[in-house]
Amino acid sequence: MRNPLSKQxxxxxxxxxxxxxxxxxxxxxxxxxxxGEPDFDTPWRVREEGIYSLERGRTFYTSNAGxxxxxxxxxxxxxxxxxxxxxxxxxVVVTVGGSEAIDIxxxxxxxxxxxxxxPQPSYVSYLPCAAxxxxxxxxxxxxxxxxxxxxxxxxxxxxTPRTKILVLPFPNNPTGAIMxxxxxxxxxxxxxxxxxxxxxxxIYSELTYQGEHVSIASLPGMRERTLVINGFSKGFAMxxxxxxxxxxxxxxxxxxLKIHQYAIMCAPTNSQYAAVEALRNCGEEVEKxxxxxxxxRRYLVSEFARMGLECFEPYGAFYIFPSIRxxxxxxxxxxxxxxxEEKVAVVPxxxxxxxxxxxxxxxxxxxxxxxxxxxxxxxxxxxKLRR
Amino acid sequence: MEVTRRQILNYMExxxxxxxxxxxxxxxxDEDTVKREIAAMEKEKIICGYHxxxxxxxxxxxxxxxxxxxxVTPQRGRGFEKIAERIYNYPEVSSISLISGGYDFxxxxxxxxxxxxxxxxxxxxxxxxxxxGTATHFILKKYKDHGTILAQKDKEERMLVTx
Numbered sequence: 001m002r003n004p005l006s007k008q009x010x011x012x013x014x015x016x017x018x019x020x021x022x023x024x025x026x027x028x029x030x031x032x033x034x035x036g037e038p039d040f041d042t043p044w045r046v047r048e049e050g051i052y053s054l055e056r057g058r059t060f061y062t063s064n065a066g067x068x069x070x071x072x073x074x075x076x077x078x079x080x081x082x083x084x085x086x087x088x089x090x091x092v093v094v095t096v097g098g099s100e101a102i103d104i105x106x107x108x109x110x111x112x113x114x115x116x117x118x119p120q121p122s123y124v125s126y127l128p129c130a131a132x133x134x135x136x137x138x139x140x141x142x143x144x145x146x147x148x149x150x151x152x153x154x155x156x157x158x159x160t161p162r163t164k165i166l167v168l169p170f171p172n173n174p175t176g177a178i179m180x181x182x183x184x185x186x187x188x189x190x191x192x193x194x195x196x197x198x199x200x201x202x203i204y205s206e207l208t209y210q211g212e213h214v215s216i217a218s219l220p221g222m223r224e225r226t227l228v229i230n231g232f233s234k235g236f237a238m239x240x241x242x243x244x245x246x247x248x249x250x251x252x253x254x255x256x257l258k259i260h261q262y263a264i265m266c267a268p269t270n271s272q273y274a275a276v277e278a279l280r281n282c283g284e285e286v287e288k289x290x291x292x293x294x295x296x297r298r299y300l301v302s303e304f305a306r307m308g309l310e311c312f313e314p315y316g317a318f319y320i321f322p323s324i325r326x327x328x329x330x331x332x333x334x335x336x337x338x339x340x341e342e343k344v345a346v347v348p349x350x351x352x353x354x355x356x357x358x359x360x361x362x363x364x365x366x367x368x369x370x371x372x373x374x375x376x377x378x379x380x381x382x383x384k385l386r387r
Numbered sequence: 388m389e390v391t392r393r394q395i396l397n398y399m400e401x402x403x404x405x406x407x408x409x410x411x412x413x414x415x416x417d418e419d420t421v422k423r424e425i426a427a428m429e430k431e432k433i434i435c436g437y438h439x440x441x442x443x444x445x446x447x448x449x450x451x452x453x454x455x456x457x458x459v460t461p462q463r464g465r466g467f468e469k470i471a472e473r474i475y476n477y478p479e480v481s482s483i484s485l486i487s488g489g490y491d492f493x494x495x496x497x498x499x500x501x502x503x504x505x506x507x508x509x510x511x512x513x514x515x516x517x518x519x520g521t522a523t524h525f526i527l528k529k530y531k532d533h534g535t536i537l538a539q540k541d542k543e544e545r546m547l548v549t550x
């Protein structure tokens with residue numbers, strides 16, 4: 001029988017920490033600090049709008065790029081939030097989560113052999129998606145001493161004549177790092193100088209705790225070089241609705257839309273109607289969630305300092321990324337032992353790239369009460385290890 | 388209002404069992420500021436008291452709550468304030484508000500039994516000179532109170548670990 005599989009897909013390595021996830025999957029009574037999604041329910045007004053759209057019988061396809069009403073709201077939102085104007089007719093595509101946007105962004109822009117710069121630790125899908133699109137992923141390992149921000153030196157050291165795209169994943173999952181305007185400026189200059197494009201994954205943009213989120217697309221010369229990816233999952237607590245979007249210059253968006261059209265047709269209709277309500281009327285709810293995350297973030301930073309755990313202060317997303325190097329174990333060993341002995345699941349930093357070795361991703365998408373229980377066990381575990 | 392005061396109030400509205408040190412950490416300020424602001428707000432009567440939300444049903448204590456619409460005719464020299472005062476001084480009255488629309492006061496009252504509430508209405512409330520009519524609505528079930536949903540929340544639906 002012929003091999004049914006594509007060479008390309010079989011060459012993509014499964015996640016190195018699959019064993020850890022298998023163990024987690026079997027733990028029934030464990031508590032967790034391991035999720036990558038909000039603990040809040042989607043705001044009721046949004047859910048209600050979703051229900052209403054079903055009652056109204058809005059169960060048909062929308063146009064490929066998405067409901068015009070939603071695209072208009074997205075453009076208004078982005079102008080308000082990041083100060084970049086997009087034409088709602090042909091510079092926005094509504095996608096099935098930010099994940100689809102990452103995939104079709106690469107596919108629209110990469111030719112075989114083009115290099116894609118991927119700063120790590122970062123979300124797990126950039127590397128395989130770039131490879132599946134024919135690109136060659138090139139990892140830039142970010143440094144703890146820079147609080148896992150990308151520097152111009154690191155960027156320029158990785159650029160070759162084949163480099164085409166830089167992925168910019170800030171606010172960052174898993175480190176919680178953000179990039180300020182001052183930190184983005186030298187990156188933008190280098191991008192322009194070396195004639196690169198940027199895929200800026202801003203899915204956590206609503207969740208920053210030190211000044212407003214800044215998009216690299218708003219810097220001089222960057223709008224025409226950037227695809228901005230965002231969505232409703234994190235800031236609006238809508239992970240299960242699978243709704244995101246990508247914006248960029250018409251030249252790229254026209255081609256990107258073709259992929260979306262043939263592969264997906266359109267994003268879920270009732271999620272799109274619900275999202276219109278999210279953008280129009282959920283400012284206050286989003287603010288309340290951000291304040292809650294911020295309180296938990298301060299609490300964790302202060303608790304880790306008290307426990308003497310090395311950790312920089314993160315200002316974005318809902319993750320904190322402490323170092324566990326002092327214990328002389330790999331991240332995976334630590335996470336397994338912690339799960340086994342204290343029944344708390346955390347994610348080893350290596351899930352997000354080799355340079356995550358020596359770190360843990362701890363999510364604070366949990367109530368303060370839950371965090372307290374988990375931290376008590378964490379402290380007990382650390383004390384045992386230090387003895 | 389300064390941000391810190393508002394943040395303290397937002398927090399305490401839901402949870403008055405404040406650990407001052409912890410609240411200071413949550414709000415990114417210091418313990419002294421939190422203590423000082425709470426004391427000042429108590430003095431200024433911005434914080435008017437601390438209550439405990441109790442599910443009396445669960446505690447096995449019989450209790451009857453009612454909303455009473457009260458229509459009154461204020462007399463010269465005795466405005467709504469005076470009438471309200473006559474009503475709110477009864478300990479059974481847990482709240483009273485002046486209302487726009489079809490009636491004047493909305494009174495909420497707590498009693499041990501239907502009889503006790505009925506007696507209060509017929510013997511105390513209705514005989515007040517200015518009161519021209521009442522309508523009593525007994526509360527059958529409370530679903531949400533002070534912004535808190537009383538029903539049990541479903542258990543965690545999220546998977547244990549997602550990236």
